[in-house]
Amino acid sequence: MTDQESLAMRFEEHRPRLVRLAQRMLGSTAEAEDVVQDVWLRISSAGADGIDNFGGWLTTIASRACLNVLRSRATRGETPLDDGIAEPVVEADRRGADPLDDAQLADAVGAALMLVLDRLSPAERVAFVLHDSFDVPFDQIAELLDRSPGAVRQLASRARRRVRSADTSGGAASDRRPVVDAFFAAARAGDFDRLVALLSPDVELRIDGGLSATSIVRGAAAVASQALLFAAPAALLTPVLVDGLPGVVVMIDGRAVSVMAFDVEGDRIAVIDAFAGPERVAELSLP
Template structure:
């Protein structure tokens, strides 16, 4: 086997891990794939004969690529959006999590956590993701963010406090999750405001990222009454809802024509009530969603 082929084979052994890092950093499957591809290009142009730990080296490379992509995203003004819902990982509700998504979903990376990560600055996000999720030492992260190891540790600490302060521990039982989602759907279909209030946590948060469709723009609603009122407008989508796993939790894909997704709804359920709803209804981002995983 030639040198290039051997290098490509070694890179492929790390691809799933690198994609998992990039997904946590970027919240976008397309951008994550772009970051992994850029990491391969950098590897192919670099003499790694002195690199003892290729996996660790590649992890820092993809981290640097993602950091540059986040900074570029911010410089284009994308941080001004009211809310950005990350790309969902959709799997069949009956067949379990798609094998391709297993590595991406390690550590229970639900949409709610990714939304919190979106609120972090690029350097904070890098320090938290690489250290807390992938155990990269601060000494290796520091050069990427141009800080000392001590300052990098402080970045991760601030990010950790943000995550702990906003993260919700969801109910683990998928059957219970599905029962709550089904009750939500039934109430939305029937326009039953009181029934919606019964399944919503008083402090529920709804985030909708619609791009230029679905009413346009993005928005965030807080409180059971406000969210229940908004949910009543989803009656026409509820009629076409198909159960799915969204980032490993009970969710919904609404596909009015049976083929193209009009919306993906991810739910975070704690203590038997819905505490967060994350809706992706951006036609451009949904266009690439593969509904074959839903069995039809």
């Protein structure tokens, strides 16, 4: 067997995974197959001598090719031009609206999910797909996107919120609202144990104060302590949806001081995203 034949056999073992990756990235089977074929043409010419992690190397090449396609779409106005982190969409929480029937709901969710994916910036889409669907570490994605691992983590987080907002598997936002209400009630009452019970053990509180870095607090006890520290009994809480997730706008003396979004899994809060400070909140478009 020649070296070229051996390389072809190794590549074909990875082709199905590469096609799935490209399909998820691009939303098009035809484009995905074209990208993977281009990857093969590239490595068949260059060879793979000295490559220790062949699968990881192929993933990087295919991901970079998909990123180029997404950016090319953006220059033609087919996807957002901004390759950074999009601001959250804050909407009024209209509970009590007439629900769609099951068939209509399924169609709406499928269409919404595709629309959400298409509205992600190229960097958001790459970070989300590689990490959440293919378990690629953030530091590896950071090299691909020429970003810091922290920035890539934030890209994936924002993308994940948008995708989950179009996915009913976690329940409608109104179904998860009671957990959020219970969280604020416990915070106002100073009930530490109740707060911990409402939080997942590995919960994350991510605080975006408008600076270059996002502060992250991890763990139920640490997040509960933070909630007690900043609980304001006089605050007015306005229910909203933040990228489709249940959230609140926190008002003090008639001024919006923070916006919070809650990712609820089952009966516990898994992630809290807080946009904190009047200056940061002023950058958001509120209902």
